[in-house]
Amino acid sequence: MKAIVFESGKLSFEGARPAPRPAPGEALIRVTLAGICRTDLEIALGYMGFSGIPGHEFVGVIEECGDERLNGKRVTGEINIPCGKCAYCRRRMGNHCPDRKVLGILGKDGAFAEYLTLPFKNLHPLPDSITDEEAVFIEPLASAYEILEQVRVDEDTRVCVLGDGRLGLLVAQVMAQTGCALLAVGRHEEKLSILKARGIPTRTSIEGLTRELDLVIDCTGSAEGIRTALDLVRPAGTVVVKTTVAGKSEIDLSRIVVDEIALIGSRCGPFQPAIQALEEKRVDVRPLVSKVFPIDEGVEAMRYAGEKGVLKALLKMA
Ligand SMILES: [Zn+2]
């Protein structure tokens, strides 16, 4: 099969990589479309020490699984593969299983290839009303919904989303569902216009903002973001950190202690509300697609995805 491979610190296209074979309990999926995300770009810089096929945002078709009737079904899938036996797994916290594998991120080949395998229970069948281009956003959209699992947000909550990249634009749209008092801050008018079109107030600078926000969500993708968030959150407020950078960030811990700020890390989230939001057209991901590349040009696509101003680059397999 064709695949994009990251090995020995080098990213390359392979035209004849052996296709994976499904282990017991797994399905073989023919990938149709995959999304390139910041994590993939970080992986290509050495994040997680990953070696193999990256990619974890995908839509595909089941080719082979235990149940004949499911062959041919269009699916996307959850990316964490927990051991199923440890204390975390027994408490239904498989996303934190210390022995987990993660598709295209940790110990498991991912979606930048014509085929992948995933445990059958990780898969979510997709309604016809969701297109392939929308479906590749389900994984990152689920990670935006994770915030609502972690923090209570209602009409009275003053929320600020920092960052107008791929994730920031999804998080802002998810927050808007709650009816909260929302503000999105970014640097690019053209990206923020996607939110403006949906009635979400935006700004291109934090100048003039005072420390009165109940919840600040850092989606900047830079080490600076968390410091900005701490500058904006009110005493006893909450900062949610979505940014994953390979580098380290220095923050003022005294602000957190003295003002009793809750600092919450946030990663993967529930797929069902994400699928439902796309089905009911409550979230619009289509303006986020910048360009679709054939898998053969995957290395170029990864380079393009890291360019300034680019939102989402997709890889088409067929
Ligand atoms: Zn991702």
Ligand SMILES: [Zn+2]
């Ligand atoms: Zn486990």
